[in-house]
Amino acid sequence: MSNIDQSKIRNFCIVAHIDHGKSTLADRIIEKTGLLTSREMQAQVLDNMDLERERGITIKAQTVRTVYKAKNGEEYIFNLIDTPGHVDFNYEVSRSLAACDGAILIVDAAQGIEAQTLANVYLALDNDLDVFPVINKIDLPSADPEKVINEIEDVIGIEAQDAPLISAKNGIGIEDVLEAIVAKIPAPKGDPEAPLAALIFDSLYDSYKGVIIFVRIKEGTVKKGTVIRMMATGAVEEVVEVGYFGAGQFIPCEELSAGMVGYITASIKNVKDTTVGDTVTDHNRPCKEPLPGYKKVNSMVYCGMYPADGAKYPDLRDALEKLQLNDASLNYEPETSIALGFGFRCGFLGLLHLEIIQERLEREYNLDLVTTAPGVIYKVHKTNGEVIELTNPSNLPDPSEIEYMEEPIVSAEIMVTTEFIGSIMELCQERRGRYLGMEYLEETRALLKYDLPLNEIIYDFFDALKSRSRGYASFDYDLKGYEQSKLVKLDILINKEEVDALSFIVHADSAYERGRKMCEKLKDEIPRHLFEIPIQAAVGGKVIARETVKAMRKDVLAKCYGGDITRKKKLLEKQKEGKKRMRQIGNVEIPQKAFMSVLKLDDKK
């Protein structure tokens, strides 16, 4: 295995918009190259988390090596690196792309190019990858391959006339794709004798092997016993094992040399030491400089996570610890809320990342969680010159100590069919978007460009976008920077008591609207008590909106069940059970879902 001819290696990935069939094509490639029979394949081998399969998205990069015997009689090694497919994971995507030499662009024959397609293609081109297109789902009645081919040439500007026309689902045209991989993806370069330089494009934690680092060897060779150093984090370890990726398994081998894709284990205990994008080098014979493109990933979205049952706090801590082993982009630190007790302030790449972590905690670790409204990092410039990075609204200093505040802004691209341009522009306007321009990609589709405050898109922007375009709009964004903004803290008072877990930072102009909607929503969520409960929204102590939960007038079962006590008791038990899912704030019991329901406030459908 050690004498692999570089010219027979193809390192590539598939880029696509969500749902355009990326994972299905990956499955077909694996199947056709004989790594697995179709019987052994569970649908979509590469998406191996339950959650990924359910949502049809790839969360963690997956990689697989197969061998393909081409029509020219030669055997080729294919390293297929499956990239995560969501804007939250852009940086991971860019590093996975950097591990490849080429990319297959897969486009849905019926839907054509989408915002994410563009974003991913640009990422691939930025990484100097050779991209060749494949038109998928040609068997759909609404397929229009000609139109899509023209669109690819016009919009992206890559040759598409001889793009394979395929149906990954039905196995049509897969041979063409395999031949195109051989013909169009360049073989890797690099000197096996040079000092080691390997790009980390993913890592995962295994309880037996420790951290397993996924690498692309750019230069040099690594084998068992090599003392390696992560150039960014500085961690130094001796290599225990190197190998390559079977389908769902790790296959050890002698060495990995320039051009190859594989894994390294070195009894590393923490994925934090092996951040994506870092360069692995030989500690004793280091390369001159690290590979380009490394950056430290920062959390963009923060929220509080609390166990529904306070006694489960240690369980939540353990679960977060375990998840973090596999997910270096998850941050958390303990915090306390008056309303919710002990919990954690957690940082995520984006809202999808947040939702994924939340679902994994609930499913895999069987935890019932209460999540506070997600927020972004605000920069608070204090009058004394100090700058605070604020992730928890409760920690906002007194207004008298604040000189000004800044909020993160993203550049967003929204692709939409022309009939919905109006409603999408209206949405962006409501979310304080700054219109930058619009390009028509073809007669019926346009690309809208906006600068948007991040805090306006993390709540329910994606849902609103989908519902206002009947699912047709797609969206992509990049962090642009910070801008000064008129921000205020909106507090919610329930029965005159401030509920810290419901506070959030909002632009002064939308404070009234948000406050009003919050109060309305909470009025529906909070059950009636024996007394009247005022729900108020306040900014700086001044009430700006109010609703009232009326007092309950009776709660009695004036019905005789005779001797059937069991039935009566079941009713009371149900009532008591309902109370268990409540949080006590002062003398008001608030259902846990009330804390979450206020996140989705867009009422225009």
Added chain:
Amino acid sequence: MNSISIYIHIPFCIKKCKYCDFLSAPYGKTVQEEYLRALKQEIIEEAEKYKDYTVKTVYIGGGTPSVADPDGLCGIIKKLFACYRVEKDAEISMEVNPGTVNPDSLQKYRKAGINRLSIGLQSTHNRELELLGRIHTYEDFLEAYENARKAGFENINVDLMGALPGQSLTDYEESLKRIISLKPEHISTYSLIVEENTEFYKIYGEEKEKIERTGEGFGILPSEETEREMAALAEEMLTKEGYRHYEISNYAKEGKACKHNIVYWKRRNYIGFGLGAASLFENTRFTNTKNLTEYLKNPVGKREVEKLSVKDCMEEFMFLGLRMYEGVKDSDFIDCFGKSMYTCYKDVIDKNKEEGLLTGSETLRLTDKGFCFANYVMAQFLL
């Protein structure tokens, strides 16, 4: 000698009422005969177990027991007297509905030993009766009531329902007035509960849920506020006429409280016979099968038995006992469980006293306000 009470279930009716979710249905003559035979068999074969107990109260409920053939039913009562030691002054109640009784049948019941009748009137307005799916009119009731008095019944209960769809406070007041003028010994005032699996649920289910959430519906079912006014009105009018509000939904003239129901609230022993009937005996609960075919095949066989834990018993002691106006006595609690109720429930009791829902200490009872929120209070007594 220890005593027990006996409940006998007759699951027949002429036609299912639209709000009814009890175990009852219209049955043909043959099934009715088979049922009475099975019931008789059960009563006879079970007698041995209770030979050391006297029977203090008997209650024949349904369904509509008066739908059953009077001679057949009286035959069962006769068997009961023959096989059990029924106390001389035992309270023997039977539910009847207007439109299913006549002077002849009522005399038969009285002669067989029934000494208390519970008449299902529900409303004195014919349009409300029709809406409920009742088979009788107010006039049918008046006739039945008069015939019952003539047959010698000196202890009669009348059932009245509030919170009906479209019912106003005045409508309810009128029904109350009319019933009071007849001077029955006992009046039960229930609120309509829109239960799942009923005709009414299909029509009013959504509104009911809205009322539960917000206190107000769509204007067809009375709001929570109106319902509370109805309850307050009943309390005021009936108390003025010398009825005592002795349980959440029951009023009686002095000495006429239903002894059988009190057995339930005080968790004394009671044995249920018939389809789906529940029993409580020495802190064990058993329930007959609810499947008619199964019951007919083997009326003494299939019983679901549940041995109640001390926790179950304590909970029941509290939430059943508190239904009664007189409340629960700590001395009784100590007799049952060997410790004071304050050892288990101090926090709950203090909290509810503070909220003005409970009062007293040795004797603990719901306040007037507490009666309005009985479920809220009772749910807290589940451990």
